Amino acid sequence: MKKKITLFASILLAGSAVYAQKYDPIKGALLTNNITEARKLYDKESANEKFFSKPEGYIIKSYILAFDALDSAKAGDAEKNREAGLEAFNKYKELDPTMKDLDTYKNAPYQLYASYFNSGVSDINTKNYEAAYNKFKNVVDLSDLLIAKKINLPGPIDTNAVYYAGVLAETNKHMEDAVKYNTRLADLKITGPNYEQVYQSLVRYYAGKNDDANFEKYRKLGKELYPQSEFFNYNKLDFAIGGSNSFEEKVANLEKIVTATPEDYKANLALGEAIFEKLNRAKEGDAKPANAAELETKMLTALKKANAVNGNELQPILLMGDHFMTKASAQEEEMRNAEKVVDSKGAKATAADKQKFADAKKAYVAEYAQAAENFEKAADMLGKVAQPDNVQKRQYRVIAGNLAQYYFVIGQDATGANKTKYSALEKKYDTIYKSLK
Incomplete structure (x- = not known):
């Protein structure tokens, strides 16, 4: 049995060697640029499956099809031939x-490269960006091979191909691929008017990933290559705020920074401010967030942390005071409505009516007390400012008015020393x- 296998194998090898001679006439036609003759011979010989018994059969096939993909007379079949x-x-x-045969058939990968490139640009012009992206992935792979084999393209990379691939990857939301292509360009310090966005893209990406090392690396590189661009002066916090497409994305980005740098005053304040705006300054008609309670907890945690990190800053305290004042005002409305019911019924007011009013007043005072706690801290700080500006004077006046009202409200039910x-x-x-009027 062993002898038969060896004999059979030797027969196959001999047949393959003999058949390989069929490649020579096609090769000769291709080398003399006689594509018509080469295709005629290829069509005849490739009908026999033995034609593909050696790798050379496949690169000849690639050569013929790549040439056809660029033939304007066969434009209708270009996609099929290219693939x-x-x-x-x-x-x-x-x-x-x-x-080893590549030097002889080097036009095969080069014509494929040209066909994919041209077709990819055409797709860009018709805004078919996903198709263009898929083609430019092949363009980059082919250009890398051509450069490595020193075929028609200078190195170290095909900047145009890699640039298009990166832009298209980002356009089609394939961010990991965009980073791969953009990094190749940036690490070679490729520059020019169109290439600034390569560095901007990397800066935005690493800001979102909270990757400080790479964020700073490409921000500094962008600043070095494009010193007039304001973009590369932005810090990570700027990107977290300005680069967010929604409230949810902004909060998520800020939370990443706060988690990574918990002692960052500005990041904690920014997170608190973002949520404060959502909870207290919603546009007319906007529904209250379903997770308002969760957001409030996050906001207060961030603002308290900001205050702990820098106790000399007013903003965290003012925001907390304003937040609880807004809640107190809402509770006050409920209290007034409950009070009207009791007053309108007079002696007929039920115990339930009176309890509703008492509960509403208790809730109102509780929220007001938290506002007052923060306002008193702010009033103490503002009272020590030697020469307050107009903004500080307005702030101080509003705070003082709210505190005067608060102590009037709780003083109504107080007795003895507390009332005094x-x-x-x-x-x-x-x-x-009154002094600040």
């Missing part, structure tokens, strides 16, 4: 990783309020 040509070329590489205390505080803040 089949690339498939044949990839099969050739698989069967012969050394690609609250009355004095009401008078103190009312005096400040």
Whole structure:
């Protein structure tokens, strides 16, 4: 049995060697640029499956199809010929990783490269960006091979092909691929009017990933190559705020920064401010967020942290005061409505009516108390400013007015020493309020 196998194998090898001689006439026609004769011979010989018993059969097939893909007379079949040509070329590489025949048939990969490039640009012009992207991925792969084999393209990379691939990858939301292509250009410091967006894209990407090392690397590189561009002066926080497409994305981006740098005052404040705007300054008609309670917790945590990091700044305290004041105002409306019911019914007001009013007033005072706690801190800071500007004066006046009202409200039900205390505080803040008019 062993002897028969060896004999059979030797017969196959001999047949293959003999058949390989069929390649020579096609090769000769191609080398003299006689494509018509080459195709005629190829059509005849490739009908026999033995034609593809050696890798050379596949690169000949690739050569013929790549040429046809560029033939304007066969434009209708260009896509089919291009894809089949690339498939044949990839099969050739698989069967012969050394690609020893490539020098003879170097026009095969070059014409495939040209066909994919031209067709990709055409897709860009018709805004068929996904198709263009898929083609430019092949363009880059083919250009890398051509450069490595020193065939028609200078190195170290085909900047146009890699640039288009990166832009199209980002356009089609394939960000990991965009980073791969853009990094190749950036690491070679490729520059020019169109290439600034390569560095901008990398900066935005690494800002979103909270990757400080790469963010700074490409931000500094962009600044070096494009010193007049304001873009590369932005910090990571700027990108988290300005580069977000929605409130949810902005919060997520800011949370990443806060998690990575918990002692960052500006990041904590920015997170608190973003949520404050959503909860307290919604546009007319906007529904209250379903997760308002969760957002409030995040906001207060961020603002308290900002205040802990830098206790000399007013903004975190003012925002917390304003937030609770807004909540107190909403509760006040409920309290007033409940009070009207009790008043309108007079002696007929039920225990339930009176309890509803008492509960509403309790909730109102509770929210107001939290606002007052922050406003008193702010009032103390503003009162120590030697020469307050107009903004600070307005802030101080509003705060003093709110505090005077608060101590009036809680003083109504107070007795003894507390009533005296609250009355004095009401008078103190009312005096400040009037002095700043």
